[in-house]
Amino acid sequence: MESFTISEFCERYGPAEIEETDFGKALKILPDLYAEGPWLAGGAVRRFVSNKPQDSDFDLFFASEGQMEEVKQKLLDAGAKVKNTNDFNTTLLHKKLLIQLIHIQYYESLEDTLNNFDFSLCKFGYDGTEIVVGKWSMWDLANKRLVPEDISYATSTLRRIIKYTRQGFTICSGGLAHILTQVVQNPEIIQQEIEYID
Secondary structure, eight states: EEEEEHHHHHHHSSOSGGGGSSSHHHHHHSSOOTTTTTTEEEEHHHHHHHHHTOOOOOEEOOSSSSHHHHHHHHHHHTTEEEEESSSSSSEETTTTTTEEEEEEOSSSHHHHHHHHBBBGGGGGGEOOSSEEEEHHHHHHTTBOOBOOOOOOOHHHHHHHHHHHHHTTTTTTTHHHHHHHHHHHHOOGGGGGGOOOOO
């Protein structure tokens, strides 16, 4: 993993004033983020890094169920409304932001969270101070490559391949073979009922 403060990122890549970006405006609405959690990870951070509009949801990950429940209650107290809830996540609408509280699993750190993502393209996170990215995430993003890593929920990963190829990303036959090899070695990861988040 690589990390840099958000101010370092802005100095190097822009924008000069994060407060003026969709991402910066969303951070004012989202709960506070910390090194010990909660963390923002996945598509919202990737969209910020690639200077794309924030046109989807914001996924929050947690160190514990207690931390997740505390954040959920703070959002509800601030006027958020529950849109959907299931065994994997709770989706809230707050000041026009869709916020997903991910509770399929809890993590020790932001790096641990990102290490559980299935594609390098998804390994983008923010802890309130630092942007953390996977070793190859920036490269794969710039080259529109969809590279699978460790797979936890194979059926969901296949659905996500369709999603990302529609966005112009490509996966090579070696990447597809890597997914199939993991399924053969561990058929339990098929888990068709899991709705993976990103």
